Amino acid sequence: MEEILKHSELSIEKSRAGRRGVQFVKTQKKAEDYLPAFYLRADEPRLPEMSEFDTVRHFTRLSQLNYCLDGEFYPLGSCTMKYNPKAYDTLSALEPFCAAHPFAPEEAVQGTLQAVYEMQELLKKITGLAAFTLQPAAGAHGELTGILTVRAYHDAHKDFARTEVIVPDTAHGTNPATANMAGYTVVNIKSAADGCVDKEALQNALSERTAAVMLTVPNTVGLFEKDICEIADMVHKAGALLYMDGANFNALIGLAKPADFGVDVMHLNLHKTFAAPHGGGGPGSGPVGAAAHVAPFLPKPMAELKDGKYTLSGEMPQSLGKMKAFYGNMAVVLRGYCYLRQFDGETLKRIAENAVLNANYVRARLKGKFNAFFDRVCMHECVLSINPAEMNGVHTSDVAKRLLDYGFYAPTIYFPLIVPEAMMVEPTETESKDMLDAFITALEKIYDEIQTEPEKVKGSPHTQCVGRIDEVSAARQPNLKW
Amino acid sequence: MFTPNTPEDQKEMLAAAGVSSVRELLSQIPQNLLYPALDLPKALTEQELSVRLHELAAKNKPLKNFIGAGMYEHFIPAAVHALSSRGEFLTAYTPYQAEASQGTLQTIYEFQSCICALFDMDVATASHYDGATALAESVLACMRVNSRKEVLIPAALHPHYKEVLKTYLRHFEGVHLCEIPFGADGALDMNALKEKLSEKTSCFVLANPNFFGSLEDANAVSSLVHEAGALLVALVNPLSLSVVQTPGSYGADFAVAEGQPLGNAVNFGGPGLGIMTAKKAYMRQLPGRIVGIAKDHDGKRAFVLTLQAREQHIRREKASSNICSNEALCALNAVIYLTLLGPKGLKEAALLNLERAHKLAELIAAVPGFKVKFTAPFFNEFVVECPVPAQTVVDKLAQKGFGAGYALGKDFKGMENCLLVCATETKTTEDLQAYADALRGI
Numbered sequence: 001m002e003e004i005l006k007h008s009e010l011s012i013e014k015s016r017a018g019r020r021g022v023q024f025v026k027t028q029k030k031a032e033d034y035l036p037a038f039y040l041r042a043d044e045p046r047l048p049e050m051s052e053f054d055t056v057r058h059f060t061r062l063s064q065l066n067y068c069l070d071g072e073f074y075p076l077g078s079c080t081m082k083y084n085p086k087a088y089d090t091l092s093a094l095e096p097f098c099a100a101h102p103f104a105p106e107e108a109v110q111g112t113l114q115a116v117y118e119m120q121e122l123l124k125k126i127t128g129l130a131a132f133t134l135q136p137a138a139g140a141h142g143e144l145t146g147i148l149t150v151r152a153y154h155d156a157h158k159d160f161a162r163t164e165v166i167v168p169d170t171a172h173g174t175n176p177a178t179a180n181m182a183g184y185t186v187v188n189i190k191s192a193a194d195g196c197v198d199k200e201a202l203q204n205a206l207s208e209r210t211a212a213v214m215l216t217v218p219n220t221v222g223l224f225e226k227d228i229c230e231i232a233d234m235v236h237k238a239g240a241l242l243y244m245d246g247a248n249f250n251a252l253i254g255l256a257k258p259a260d261f262g263v264d265v266m267h268l269n270l271h272k273t274f275a276a277p278h279g280g281g282g283p284g285s286g287p288v289g290a291a292a293h294v295a296p297f298l299p300k301p302m303a304e305l306k307d308g309k310y311t312l313s314g315e316m317p318q319s320l321g322k323m324k325a326f327y328g329n330m331a332v333v334l335r336g337y338c339y340l341r342q343f344d345g346e347t348l349k350r351i352a353e354n355a356v357l358n359a360n361y362v363r364a365r366l367k368g369k370f371n372a373f374f375d376r377v378c379m380h381e382c383v384l385s386i387n388p389a390e391m392n393g394v395h396t397s398d399v400a401k402r403l404l405d406y407g408f409y410a411p412t413i414y415f416p417l418i419v420p421e422a423m424m425v426e427p428t429e430t431e432s433k434d435m436l437d438a439f440i441t442a443l444e445k446i447y448d449e450i451q452t453e454p455e456k457v458k459g460s461p462h463t464q465c466v467g468r469i470d471e472v473s474a475a476r477q478p479n480l481k482w
Numbered sequence: 483m484f485t486p487n488t489p490e491d492q493k494e495m496l497a498a499a500g501v502s503s504v505r506e507l508l509s510q511i512p513q514n515l516l517y518p519a520l521d522l523p524k525a526l527t528e529q530e531l532s533v534r535l536h537e538l539a540a541k542n543k544p545l546k547n548f549i550g551a552g553m554y555e556h557f558i559p560a561a562v563h564a565l566s567s568r569g570e571f572l573t574a575y576t577p578y579q580a581e582a583s584q585g586t587l588q589t590i591y592e593f594q595s596c597i598c599a600l601f602d603m604d605v606a607t608a609s610h611y612d613g614a615t616a617l618a619e620s621v622l623a624c625m626r627v628n629s630r631k632e633v634l635i636p637a638a639l640h641p642h643y644k645e646v647l648k649t650y651l652r653h654f655e656g657v658h659l660c661e662i663p664f665g666a667d668g669a670l671d672m673n674a675l676k677e678k679l680s681e682k683t684s685c686f687v688l689a690n691p692n693f694f695g696s697l698e699d700a701n702a703v704s705s706l707v708h709e710a711g712a713l714l715v716a717l718v719n720p721l722s723l724s725v726v727q728t729p730g731s732y733g734a735d736f737a738v739a740e741g742q743p744l745g746n747a748v749n750f751g752g753p754g755l756g757i758m759t760a761k762k763a764y765m766r767q768l769p770g771r772i773v774g775i776a777k778d779h780d781g782k783r784a785f786v787l788t789l790q791a792r793e794q795h796i797r798r799e800k801a802s803s804n805i806c807s808n809e810a811l812c813a814l815n816a817v818i819y820l821t822l823l824g825p826k827g828l829k830e831a832a833l834l835n836l837e838r839a840h841k842l843a844e845l846i847a848a849v850p851g852f853k854v855k856f857t858a859p860f861f862n863e864f865v866v867e868c869p870v871p872a873q874t875v876v877d878k879l880a881q882k883g884f885g886a887g888y889a890l891g892k893d894f895k896g897m898e899n900c901l902l903v904c905a906t907e908t909k910t911t912e913d914l915q916a917y918a919d920a921l922r923g924i
Binding site: 008010011012015019020021022023024025026027028029030031034035036038039040041042044045046047048049050052055056058059060061062063064065066067068069070071074076079081083084085087089091092093094095096097098099100101102103104105107108109110111112114115122125126128137138139140141143144148151167173174176177178179180181182183186223224226228229252254255256257260261271277278279280281282283284299320321322323324325326327328329330331332333334338340341342343344345346347348349350351353354356357358360361363364365377379400401404409410412415429430431432433459461464465466467468469470471473474475478479480481482 | 484485486487491492494495496498499500501504506507508509510511512515516517518519520521522523524525526527528531532534535536537538539540541542543544545547549551552553555557559561563564565567568569570571572573574575576577578579580581582583584585586588589591592594595596598599600602604605606608609611612613614615640642643645646648649652653654655697699701723724725726727728731740747748749750751752753754765771772773774775776777778779780782783784786787788789790791794795796797798799800801803804805806807808809810811812814818820821822823824825826827828829830831832833834836837840859876877880885888907
């Protein structure tokens, strides 16, 4: 069909000189009446000129070009795309929360501080750790916070020889990047044939140079690190600390406490396990918890309850310092707080159990067509793998794009790196069996198409507003602005 | 119910998975540690939760707010939230599957374009956590570019930004942070900067305006810094840039900002919006996501995440940063705000800030015992010297329902009587008068 309305035009292409969306009251003077001429901007910035209605249509139309969790199933492995309850959006945006200034007198922000304090306490309860900071702005920011906490701990013990962080190859890509950013040398270790940490490789890597071991639990192949208690002992015997990447904590919430495994420091993702929305890439929130011996080194400030008042003014002389300008991503923290107030221990267990059940159901039902790389019971996600040689040359990326045609977002693909042609499926507990059956049927259909008309799969997607995008062309001659 | 599977569903699913109970699926977890006691408070219904959150919100007292100091109260047009809270934006993931994420990708491209236009810079990222972390990442990028290890910062840099910089840099061997003092006018001491710049200097951080609200002679600073072979990182207020000279115009190599003033609520300081821009030459040093234009197989224009070879999921420990999640939704608020205002509206907003802040300064200066401390030009924030400790003014005005400002004494020696005060377009002429009148009562 001929395109008459050009829906994909940029705002700047729709711009017409003289159109306006917002008007302010008139000022009496000009900028040069307040500032010396050479401090002033010379020209007008090239921003779009649009009416409010133009703007509303423009962004509404753009929103319609997206898949989103409210509309489609998002089986993205390691991303925990669970339902984001609408009440949390409304309640976290109450005017007194939005208007609270970080430098307002504390008696004027007691509600906000109480929520922060109670959230710290709730996270302590579900993890068994001694202290939590809500300051980190995202999961990776939480990792950096956690590893800098480890560094502050070793520094306080005058243990300056620890220059290495051990990272298994099943870790999130952020783990080695984090260790590097914290000034450590990354020591990668390979996993064993069963997808878990190779204890011998770990023992060989551990030394008096080891500051920490970063373990993702469950790991990125969807398996629980079955030897975690023993691993914790090995790490501690070497004088190092055990860091747990808790991005996958949805598999464990209510079922087990990381402190019981011997974890010293960990981060959680409120935008994953605790149902805060992803916002197209953020903001997130990555609280970091620590066992008692490491807690004094967490970033400052922390919320405390003193004489019936909530305060951030407590002294933390051993703290690593600040990780961001202000306390934390409150709009996200409040959503996580809503989640933990709405669900008690019993419900949290049911949540984790259903997350695990859903992943195992998908894994078992797809067996024979799309096989799990590790053919055994998984936790909250399963990692499938295909062999293009047996699939008429169809790759995982083709399967992913074809799924879009069937109305599903694609799983996480080509990750973890240790699984060839990986397709990582995390259904989460908020999807019903009916939705999983539909997803399984779509993948079965794609499997059949691969046998009978592979070109159709390779040429997909066929139903989106654009066809398959040549990503390489974008990087070769970057066009990053109008 | 959060988990929709019925008992019948679960039975069928367990059978398909070849197990008889969920517990069998958890066999890898140490069995003695399974199902611990949690001691959580009673679960609330949505209705009870709503009551609970309203109770907490009611414990926050509304203030007539004259506090800035890094987070600014501004008017946010209704269309901003109405559009950005659409589920299609709010509940979408990072746009890794580009064909099904063209909406988010195009908004990021438009955000990058608007920011580059406003800053006069070549490249902007999709966003960073906040102004302070964007600044820290820029300084790290400078050190990668020129392999020098001394970082010069103004003494009048936001004290929290200084702390974040220290956290990010402390563990790198040989890296040295050095403060350049401010002069009697509240702006940078140019002679001190000149003396300190050397072949060891990796970069200078120009805070423009600085923490006191003072604007700097940026062209002069830029010349000095570049003559020393160092790089210039500008930290600016994005709203000011529709009237104040741009980082691009004075040759900044990197320019960063807290983007919260562009359509985002204060929210107790978070989420912020880290804006990060650079000259084209340093494009590949930028951390985090960047969107570019590509073509689909029919040659049609499309948007896609690009230059991903810098990022952690590809490069692991060799990545330019560990950042993954950013502040996409805040960037969306910002681009909607900028689109609604356009160049004319943005200039009007900035002019109103200039007018209200200067009017307030005039009214305060007329109160006996109070004076405007510095003479340097300012945008919407300035320092007031009080006849009593500034903390006393803060405490007394809080009782009258004002957020009086930020008492500088705890961060700046000898400035116990100094109060940092801000007035944006949200303050009416009556508000300004009421504030000055409240000061008279002290």
